[in-house]
Amino acid sequence: MGRKLYIESVELIGDDLNGSTPLQIEKYAKENNLYFSQDDIGNCYLSKNEDCEQFEEVEGFEID
Numbered sequence: 157m158g159r160k161l162y163i164e165s166v167e168l169i170g171d172d173l174n175g176s177t178p179l180q181i182e183k184y185a186k187e188n189n190l191y192f193s194q195d196d197i198g199n200c201y202l203s204k205n206e207d208c209e210q211f212e213e214v215e216g217f218e219i220d
Contacts (some may be wrong), residue, residue, distance in 0.1 A: 159219040162211035164203035169214065177220050 163169055164191060173184060173193065181200050185192035191208070193201045201211055 159198040161214045161217045161219060162199060162201045163214055164205070164211060166212075168202050168204070173217075175218055175220055181219070188217070192193045 161169070161173075161200070168188075168190060171172045173181060176184070177196055178198065178200055181202070182194075184190075184206075185202055189220075191201075191206045195201070198211045198219065201208075
């Protein structure tokens with residue numbers, strides 16, 4: 157099973173992120189003043205607020 161990307165809101169990501177590695181997603185987060193986190197199985201999370209509790213899965217998104 158592939159790793160998933162979860163986001164706080166849909167406008168946080170661009171189309172060019174699909175197929176990115178966790179490091180590339182983290183770099184994107186830094187460049188766009190977003191918070192990035194990763195869980196112990198490799199899923200990535202992007203949010204505007206550090207205390208975000210509500211994430212939605214990005215459908216069809218693959219993390220390399």
